Amino acid sequence: VCPKAVMIHWFKEARKFYGDSLHVQVIGSDVLVDIKDNIKVVKLNRAERFNQWRDSKSNVFVVNYDLLKDLYEPEVKPFWTDMPFMIIADEVTRIKTFNAQRTKNLRNLPAKYRIGLSGRPMENRLEELFTIMDWVWPGCLGNWDRFRERHFIEKEVTYAGKTFTQVVSYKDVDKIKERLNWIMIKYPKWAVLPELPPITHEDYEVFLTD
Numbered sequence: 001v002c003p004k005a006v007m008i009h010w011f012k013e014a015r016k017f018y019g020d021s022l023h024v025q026v027i028g029s030d031v032l033v034d035i036k037d038n039i040k041v042v043k044l045n046r047a048e049r050f051n052q053w054r055d056s057k058s059n060v061f062v063v064n065y066d067l068l069k070d071l072y073e074p075e076v077k078p079f080w081t082d083m084p085f086m087i088i089a090d091e092v093t094r095i096k097t098f099n100a101q102r103t104k105n106l107r108n109l110p111a112k113y114r115i116g117l118s119g120r121p122m123e124n125r126l127e128e129l130f131t132i133m134d135w136v137w138p139g140c141l142g143n144w145d146r147f148r149e150r151h152f153i154e155k156e157v158t159y160a161g162k163t164f165t166q167v168v169s170y171k172d173v174d175k176i177k178e179r180l181n182w183i184m185i186k187y188p189k190w191a192v193l194p195e196l197p198p199i200t201h202e203d204y205e206v207f208l209t210d
Contacts (some may be wrong), residue, residue: 001106002090004064008041010090014060025052027063027070054079065094068105084111092116095135096128107135119192126151126170137183141176151176 002010007026014024015033024031028049030042044052053061053076063070070076087109089095095103116136122129130141141147153169 001063001065001068001087003094004066006090007062007064008039010062012039014062022059023055023057024060024062025055025058027052027061027067050075065102065106068102068109071109072105084109086113086115087111088115088117089135090117091119092132092136093118093120093122093128096123096125096131098127098131103131103135126173126176127167129176133180133183140183141179 007029008031011024011026011031014022026041028044030044030048032040032042034040049067049070050073052058053070056079071080087106089106095106097103114136116132122132126147130144130147133140134144142150151170151172152167153171154165154167156163157166
């Protein structure tokens with residue numbers, strides 16, 4: 001599961017490491033590869049996309065977060081009753097909002113193994129950290145009510161005649177770090193630079209009108 005912009009990149013990486021031994025479906029696209037390894041991508045319609053999900057010969061399915069909803073359609077759901085072996089969520093911060101539909105779609109999909117990847121720093125919001133880690137390893141931070149009680153400092157705020165609870169700070173954050181040390185793997189920038197493409201600088205001239 002990844003952002004739409006990197007779906008073809010994941011397809012290429014699968015071919016790079018496994019060649020033709022894996023049958024990879026890029027959901028929503030028909031990816032054609034010629035003998036020179038040139039790639040052509042053809043967009044598929046809804047019915048064709050559903051046929052991709054039903055392809056029992058495929059080993060890997062590359063899908064963006066928005067198209068996860070397909071798995072809950074009656075035309076597709078019966079074919080996904082067995083638990084997938086592994087789900088890899090690239091840019092896993094896309095599911096940082098607990099009640100977002102894309103978060104629910106991913107959270108409700110069972111798997112034997114789950115891996116979350118992200119190249120961007122985590123924001124300083126424990127609510128979002130809990131949502132992400134509870135998908136990667138359900139229950140690793142306990143249940144939500146206990147987590148909130150242990151680590152949130154809150155106060156009641158009244159606005160427009162309504163009273164609600166607002167998070168003003170956090171506490172015992174070191175205990176969270178200790179628990180996540182054996183779940184999260186962090187790589188410094190220098191360690192991943194060799195795997196990244198070179199930076200391309202392009203200059204554009206912009207002419208302003210009067």
